[in-house]
Amino acid sequence: MSGAKAKLPIHVRKAREDDREAVFEFCRHTWSWGDYIPHVWDKWLREPNGKVFVATLDGIPIGIQHITIDKPGEAWLSGARTAPQYRRMGVATAITEKCLEYAKDMGVRVARLVTESDNVAASAAVQKMGFKPIAEFIEMTLEKVLVGDVGSEVSSWTNLSQSDAIWHYLQSSKTYRRAAGLYTILYHWYSLDMRDMERFIEQGKTITYSGEDGAIEGLILVDDAVSIEWHEKSIQTCYIDGDFETVLDMAKFLLSHCKTKDIDKIYGFTCNHKPITDALEKLGFKKPETITIVFEKRL
Numbered sequence: 001m002s003g004a005k006a007k008l009p010i011h012v013r014k015a016r017e018d019d020r021e022a023v024f025e026f027c028r029h030t031w032s033w034g035d036y037i038p039h040v041w042d043k044w045l046r047e048p049n050g051k052v053f054v055a056t057l058d059g060i061p062i063g064i065q066h067i068t069i070d071k072p073g074e075a076w077l078s079g080a081r082t083a084p085q086y087r088r089m090g091v092a093t094a095i096t097e098k099c100l101e102y103a104k105d106m107g108v109r110v111a112r113l114v115t116e117s118d119n120v121a122a123s124a125a126v127q128k129m130g131f132k133p134i135a136e137f138i139e140m141t142l143e144k145v146l147v148g149d150v151g152s153e154v155s156s157w158t159n160l161s162q163s164d165a166i167w168h169y170l171q172s173s174k175t176y177r178r179a180a181g182l183y184t185i186l187y188h189w190y191s192l193d194m195r196d197m198e199r200f201i202e203q204g205k206t207i208t209y210s211g212e213d214g215a216i217e218g219l220i221l222v223d224d225a226v227s228i229e230w231h232e233k234s235i236q237t238c239y240i241d242g243d244f245e246t247v248l249d250m251a252k253f254l255l256s257h258c259k260t261k262d263i264d265k266i267y268g269f270t271c272n273h274k275p276i277t278d279a280l281e282k283l284g285f286k287k288p289e290t291i292t293i294v295f296e297k298r299l
């Protein structure tokens, strides 16, 4: 793409139902396979904690962006789209500024978003707006859970009595720091605090590896939102921590669970840390071609 073009006299406002057709039209060819915006549009417009902003030119939508305020002080931006013929004209910048203004009014102190390592335009645009890369993640996938090298005698589901020990483990974990203290559900990253941790445990979504003295040596958080969203028998990892051996053991435990529950597919989200990705690869998980980078801006 050539360099910057003249800026446009655009107007940014909250999205309305009747923007739908124009938005879907310019999203038709965002990626080679299309776009997920039509799939989430209705949900996004109804979210109590979210807003979609749209940029218009002569009243016609030419760009969008979505923002949610997940917890007090924390916002997540997603779905930035500029109609192809209006790119490099300041549209995404103008919408993002509006989103951040709204977020600030709502008491947000930190805004985050994600881009893939090969998305030159998005990466350049967010950095120009002052976002800094804070952590790298990788989405590994296991398409078919096979019988065989699965099962563990050390790893187990966790109960609330272990929450303090897990929290203590995380506080001194290099992986937790490398992940900027974040976990993901459905391609959306959140700060992992004690309350989230306890919710994972209460919902039976926490696998730990305990050493002989009972100390926590590894942790995997999982979630099934992806299976509900995409109507498939799948599960995702939301956070993985540990060394090669402990991750390997916990992942075998997870595979065994999937086998019992007839879950076919695992999305292995993890921060990009070799001992963890090596352990997953050993069990047949495939690495993607790109790395997922989370950016952050303090408001």
Ligand SMILES: CC(C)(COP(=O)(O)OP(=O)(O)OC[C@H]1O[C@@H](n2cnc3c(N)ncnc32)[C@H](O)[C@@H]1OP(=O)(O)O)[C@@H](O)C(=O)NCCC(=O)NCCS
Pocket: 001, 003, 004, 005, 030, 063, 079, 080, 081, 082, 083, 086, 087, 088, 089, 090, 091, 092, 093, 094, 114, 115, 116, 119, 120, 121, 122, 124, 125, 126, 128
């Ligand atoms: C990413 C995207 C939303 C950017 O929208 P945009 O309206 O073109 O962005 P802006 O015009 O506000 O660009 C702001 C700055 O970002 C940088 N930038 C944007 N596109 C760029 C590109 N293709 N190459 C290099 N730098 C780029 C430039 O520094 C630009 O400022 P300049 O034009 O004054 O030099 C748009 O390219 C798009 O819709 N892409 C497809 C969907 C997508 O990738 N969404 C993001 C998913 S994370």
